[in-house]
Amino acid sequence: MNKQEFIQNFRNFLDTLQDKICEDSKWKIKGFIDSDKTIFTLSNNTKVISKILEIHLFPYILDFANAHNFEIILPSHQNYYPDLSFVSKNDFQIKFAIDIKTTYRNESNPNLCNGFTLGSHGEYFKNRESNKNIQFPYNQYQGHFCLGVIYDRIMIDELTRYGIDDLKKIPSVIQNLTLFFVEKYKIASDSSGSGNTANIRSIKNIDDIINERGVFADLGEEIFDDYWINYGQINITDSKGNIKKITKLKEYLIYRDRNEN
Numbered sequence: 001m002n003k004q005e006f007i008q009n010f011r012n013f014l015d016t017l018q019d020k021i022c023e024d025s026k027w028k029i030k031g032f033i034d035s036d037k038t039i040f041t042l043s044n045n046t047k048v049i050s051k052i053l054e055i056h057l058f059p060y061i062l063d064f065a066n067a068h069n070f071e072i073i074l075p076s077h078q079n080y081y082p083d084l085s086f087v088s089k090n091d092f093q094i095k096f097a098i099d100i101k102t103t104y105r106n107e108s109n110p111n112l113c114n115g116f117t118l119g120s121h122g123e124y125f126k127n128r129e130s131n132k133n134i135q136f137p138y139n140q141y142q143g144h145f146c147l148g149v150i151y152d153r154i155m156i157d158e159l160t161r162y163g164i165d166d167l168k169k170i171p172s173v174i175q176n177l178t179l180f181f182v183e184k185y186k187i188a189s190d191s192s193g194s195g196n197t198a199n200i201r202s203i204k205n206i207d208d209i210i211n212e213r214g215v216f217a218d219l220g221e222e223i224f225d226d227y228w229i230n231y232g233q234i235n236i237t238d239s240k241g242n243i244k245k246i247t248k249l250k251e252y253l254i255y256r257d258r259n260e261n
Contacts, residue, residue, distance in 0.1 A: 001068065001088065003143040006096055010145075010181050013064045017179055021056055026172035027151070029056055031162070039162040042173045044153060046114075049174060050102040053149055054083070057100065061147075073135060081119050081134045082144070097141040099184070101148045104174075105206070113150050113206050117199035118184050121192070121228040144184040150206055152176045178206065185224040186212035190249035192231060200228055215249055227252050 001009070021028055029052055031039045042048060065072045065086060073085040081099070088094035099119060106112040119125070123132045128139035151174040162170050187209050193199030203214045216224040227249060234246040236255060246252050 001094065003096070006086075006143065007145075007181070007183075009068055010064065010147075013060075014147075014179055014181050017057070017060055018177065020060055022175075022177055025177075026175045027177065028172075029053075030167060030170040030172065033164075037164050039164070039166070039170060041156055041158055041160055041162070041170060043158055044155065044173055046102075046104065049151075053102050054100050057147075057149075075135050077133075079133065081124065082141075085135045085141075093140075095136060095141045097144045098147050099145070101146050101202075102151070103148070104151055104153045105176075106204075107153075110152075111206055112204045113209070115202050115204045116148075117193050117197070118146065118188055118202055119144075119200060120198050121200050121231055122198040126229050146180075146182050146184055146187065146202075148180045148182070148209070150178040150180075150209075178210070180210045182209065182212050183221075185214070185221045186217040187214040188216050188224060188228075190215055190227065190247075190252075192247070226256075 029042065031041045033039050042052065061084065062072060069089045070086045071089055073087055075081070075083065075085075082097035083100045084098040086096040086098065101116045101118075103114045103116045106114065120133065124130045124134040124138050129137045131137060154171060154173055154175055156171045156173055187202050189201045189203050191201045193201055203209060205213075208214065216227070230246070230252075232245045232247055234252075234255060235243050236246055236251060238244050246255060
């Protein structure tokens with residue numbers, strides 16, 4: 001299976017996934033249960049939601065992998081890239097990297113989401129044969145993808161407890177889920193993650209994410225790779241004669257004599 005076939009097959013699968021995890025536009029996960037059959041509502045904490053969404057999605061993703069003769073290899077260490085390595089059972093050389101990304105809509109502007117990171121532009125990205133913090137060397141993957149979920153957050157009473165008979169009454173902590181499957185470079189911004197993290201940030205416009213209209217989409221993956229491999233490493237002189245490092249795509253394109261105005 002080549003990359004384009006993998007993309008098409010995964011997007012066909014994604015069309016069926018919405019109904020498996022949602023009911024009446026609301027997330028089917030209602031909380032967690034203890035051995036006394038008491039149900040506790042979920043937290044609005046995005047890290048909690050993200051992890052449980054991953055757990056909810058995984059059995060269905062595994063079904064897809066089995067149907068198309070792929071093995072899924074999970075990262076051998078926490079925080080390794082990617083979340084899921086799809087490895088063909090017919091040909092071990094065929095691998096696809098998928099990161100699961102979840103984020104919420106901006107409450108004041110629902111056309112935007114909070115954004116997310118797309119992996120590191122550090123050692124394994126610069127050295128495509130490196131095994132540092134990556135399951136397989138970067139250049140062994142035929143494609144790098146994001147399986148994403150964008151949702152609306154719902155404020156609920158996290159202190160309320162329920163019984164099994166109350167299941168239908170329990171509010172969902174998220175609703176209006178939008179699922180997407182896109183190539184990583186096509187939704188990348190030209191900005192690094194906050195703080196000292198060497199992470200690539202996504203764009204935030206939801207329609208542009210779904211339709212793969214990031215700043216590198218038309219430029220191509222080769223430009224994306226070169227920009228992020230050299231991010232903050234190339235010195236240029238600004239209009240005032242000061243030395244600065246390139247951290248903007250416009251500056252990079254001028255430097256590479258590829259001004260795309």
